Amino acid sequence: MLKIYHNTRCKKSREGLQVLEESGKDFEVREYLKDTLSEKEIADLLQKLNMAPIELVRTEEKIWKEDYRDRDLSDKELIRVMAENPKLIQRPIVETKHKAVIGRPASNIEELIG
Structure with a gap:
């Protein structure tokens, strides 16, 4: 089943x-x-992406610029930051069982769902 993170x-x-x-x-x-992603869910999405x-x-979000831009964060720390601040996650993401795409441009979604 398809899922859109919207x-x-x-x-x-x-x-x-x-x-x-x-x-x-x-x-x-x-x-x-509203229904935030766990660190594991983000890690799983990253694999599919x-x-x-x-x-x-x-990286253009105010919270990133003010709190994180100048910090040297590991991948694990970046995942934690996104879990704590879901506004920082690119959107939309469309996911299938084995793959995911960022839907910008929308043609990425069209290619995924073929």
Whole structure:
């Protein structure tokens, strides 16, 4: 089953949700700012995304710039920071059983769900 990690206030996330709705496929919506991800869930997503933790961080967010930008954080620490501050996680993320993509641009989602 498909799953979208969604932020209702984000235009790109809403566009990703629309792609899934128009696909006709079954999917689950997880509003990750309300239903936050555990460190293990983030680590699992990173594996499916095939990316390093820093690549998943929204480095333009105020909290990143003020609290973390100048720190030398390990991958494990970055995962913890994202778990504690879900606003820092790139969005939207669409996940299948074996793979995930960041839905920017939305064509990434279209390629994933084929």
